[in-house]
Amino acid sequence: QIAQRRWSMKRALIIDLTDTGAEDEHGKRQAAAPTPATRPLPPPLAFRLLRRSGERSAPHLETLSNLTAGTWEYALVSNFLICPIWLLSACPVLQRVPTVVIATDETLKPWHDRVEIHNPKGRFIDDYGKHHSKFFLLIGTAGVRVIVHTANLLYHDVEHMTQGVWSQDFPRKRLVPTCPSWSAFEDTLVAYLDATGWRGNGAAGEISPRSLRDFDFSRAAAHLLASVPGRHRESEGRSTLDQWGHRQFSRLLRNEQLPINPNDEILWNFSSLASSGRRVSQKDGKTTYHFSEELFTAMSGELASRPQGLGVVWPTVAEVRESNIGFAAGASMPAHKANVDQLFESRRATMYRWAEPAEAGAAPKSSQLGRARVMPHIKTFLRWAPSTGQVAWLALTSSNYSMAAWGQLEDVHGKKNGPQLYIKSFELGVLITPGSLARAGTRVRQWNCQDPAASKDVPHLLAAEAAPPPVLRALEKQPEEERSTSAAADVVYLPLPYALPPREYAVNDRPWCSGEHAEPDRFGRTSPAAKLYGLDKYGRIPGA
Numbered sequence: 001q002i003a004q005r006r007w008s009m010k011r012a013l014i015i016d017l018t019d020t021g022a023e024d025e026h027g028k029r030q031a032a033a034p035t036p037a038t039r040p041l042p043p044p045l046a047f048r049l050l051r052r053s054g055e056r057s058a059p060h061l062e063t064l065s066n067l068t069a070g071t072w073e074y075a076l077v078s079n080f081l082i083c084p085i086w087l088l089s090a091c092p093v094l095q096r097v098p099t100v101v102i103a104t105d106e107t108l109k110p111w112h113d114r115v116e117i118h119n120p121k122g123r124f125i126d127d128y129g130k131h132h133s134k135f136f137l138l139i140g141t142a143g144v145r146v147i148v149h150t151a152n153l154l155y156h157d158v159e160h161m162t163q164g165v166w167s168q169d170f171p172r173k174r175l176v177p178t179c180p181s182w183s184a185f186e187d188t189l190v191a192y193l194d195a196t197g198w199r200g201n202g203a204a205g206e207i208s209p210r211s212l213r214d215f216d217f218s219r220a221a222a223h224l225l226a227s228v229p230g231r232h233r234e235s236e237g238r239s240t241l242d243q244w245g246h247r248q249f250s251r252l253l254r255n256e257q258l259p260i261n262p263n264d265e266i267l268w269n270f271s272s273l274a275s276s277g278r279r280v281s282q283k284d285g286k287t288t289y290h291f292s293e294e295l296f297t298a299m300s301g302e303l304a305s306r307p308q309g310l311g312v313v314w315p316t317v318a319e320v321r322e323s324n325i326g327f328a329a330g331a332s333m334p335a336h337k338a339n340v341d342q343l344f345e346s347r348r349a350t351m352y353r354w355a356e357p358a359e360a361g362a363a364p365k366s367s368q369l370g371r372a373r374v375m376p377h378i379k380t381f382l383r384w385a386p387s388t389g390q391v392a393w394l395a396l397t398s399s400n401y402s403m404a405a406w407g408q409l410e411d412v413h414g415k416k417n418g419p420q421l422y423i424k425s426f427e428l429g430v431l432i433t434p435g436s437l438a439r440a441g442t443r444v445r446q447w448n449c450q451d452p453a454a455s456k457d458v459p460h461l462l463a464a465e466a467a468p469p470p471v472l473r474a475l476e477k478q479p480e481e482e483r484s485t486s487a488a489a490d491v492v493y494l495p496l497p498y499a500l501p502p503r504e505y506a507v508n509d510r511p512w513c514s515g516e517h518a519e520p521d522r523f524g525r526t527s528p529a530a531k532l533y534g535l536d537k538y539g540r541i542p543g544a
Contacts (some may be wrong), residue, residue: 009434013539031512043475043493044219044442046432049369049395050151050163053538060369060475060495064158067147067167068093068136071451074207076137078103078428080130080398081152081532089536090158099207103196105131120196126424128241129229131196132405133428139207142458143171143449146189148430150271150378150398152332155535160325161271161332161377162497164396166222166430168440169449170215175458185217188224189248191243194524195228196426222439223252224429225397227405233420245407245423246298249395253301256433258392264307264385266299268349269498271377272400273314273335276342291403292348296429298406299381300525307383312343313498315354315375316509317517322373326521329375330514330528337513343401344511351511352502369475379429386501391472394494397429418522434469441467474500
């Protein structure tokens with residue numbers, strides 16, 4: 001009995017230290033999910049959050065294991081940081097795929113003769129450039145699955161941080177005789193892969209960027225956003241100025257012809273905060289350049305009637321201190337104090353907390369889909385109307401607040417070569433709009449290329465007319481708490497892990513920045529530190 005009690009105490013301690021936050025807003029364990037017989041229809045969702053261990057199943061949550069499951073002929077896995085031990089335990093299907101290509105600028109060795117490593121380091125034009133894109137391409141008999149997400153492929157990132165994921169299956173063109181010969185999504189994807197220097201792999205080199213033109217991407221439910229390193233400019237031949245980065249973003253918004261409301265707000269959420277490149281006039285001390293203004297202008301569609309405000313959702317020091325893993329969460333949210341000050345002290349943006357404030361020692365008042373204590377590694381950029389709650393568009397991307405990621409305009413004042421956009425890193429994301437969702441339609445978004453009847457379903461499925469543009473709104477409650485009628489009509493929900501509207505910083509709130517902190521976190525630590533490599537999906541060291 002004594003031994004049993006000791007084990008019970010030890011088990012409780014393990015749960016307390018490793019539990020990633022399956023708690024409600026009052027810190028209590030969540031009740032079991034309702035049975036399928038009593039659960040209402042889930043509302044339609046534009047993307048999902050990555051599910052962490054300990055979280056109950058819900059329509060707005062998904063795992064990379066489920067997303068990658070199936071029978072695939074080929075897999076391309078792109079990321080910034082990759083732990084093979086975690087990846088193979090979290091996505092076991094990769095151990096069975098005949099050819100797996102890992103695209104990263106990390107130094108990795110193939111763990112099997114079926115695995116090939118593609119390193120795009122030779123494509124960078126600056127030491128600060130990174131291969132930061134996070135996505136999977138899974139090719140099967142009937143189609144290809146595109147999975148765009150925000151997580152590094154590490155136990156720490158997926159289990160301890162809040163992450164977002166978007167996915168869609170696309171059929172082979174031979175199954176859709178009436179499909180267009182090309183699409184913008186297809187062109188961007190092929191051009192991006194070409195830019196990385198990947199030339200294809202497979203038994204006879206049959207898989208390559210060009211071979212992706214065998215698939216019909218014309219009914220994509222989102223636009224593909226991409227950044228590739230280079231100085232992109234206007235030219236007499238083929239211009240690349242508006243092809244990548246924030247210039248591509250601006251072009252896509254202009255083409256969507258979205259309603260203009262000057263009272264809208266643009267809201268940014270990211271997990272890394274780089275320099276704003278602030279320049280000050282020597283004559284009067286006024287700021288002459290600030291990257292936030294350049295990015296804000298691009299995300300306004302460069303229109304005369306710009307949104308009224310800019311807001312940034314960024315955790316406070318106290319929020320990180322009291323998070324599910326304390327200051328260890330800061331290891332995935334790098335931000336030098338000087339960079340934080342450049343953005344926030346200028347008051348160019350309204351500062352918003354990650355969670356609703358709470359009394360000392362109490363859990364946050366808003367559950368935020370269970371993520372109030374789980375700090376962000378997700379990156380979302382959106383435009384919304386505070387008066388109605390409607391969202392005009394949302395981008396889910398690997399790009400943080402960074403000139404290296406989005407690009408910086410140079411020679412703006414008309415030098416010999418005209419303006420050019422200087423990008424340092426590879427990035428990938430999606431831009432979701434009412435128009436993109438309408439073009440796809442609900443049935444197309446739900447098509448599964450791994451379904452045995454997938455090939456037969458394609459002609460009938462794609463013959464359906466596009467639906468009217470839906471209204472985009474934040475998912476304010478757990479999906480099972482939404483009314484079942486919400487799944488029926490013209491609303492598509494965004495499972496934002498922060499409140500909308502968010503809560504402004506209080507007078508005493510301090511924005512999170514990297515480094516030592518005087519007051520320790522809930523685990524007694526004073527600085528961000530986390531084990532990133534060597535752990536499997538259970539947080540264990542294999543063989544230990």
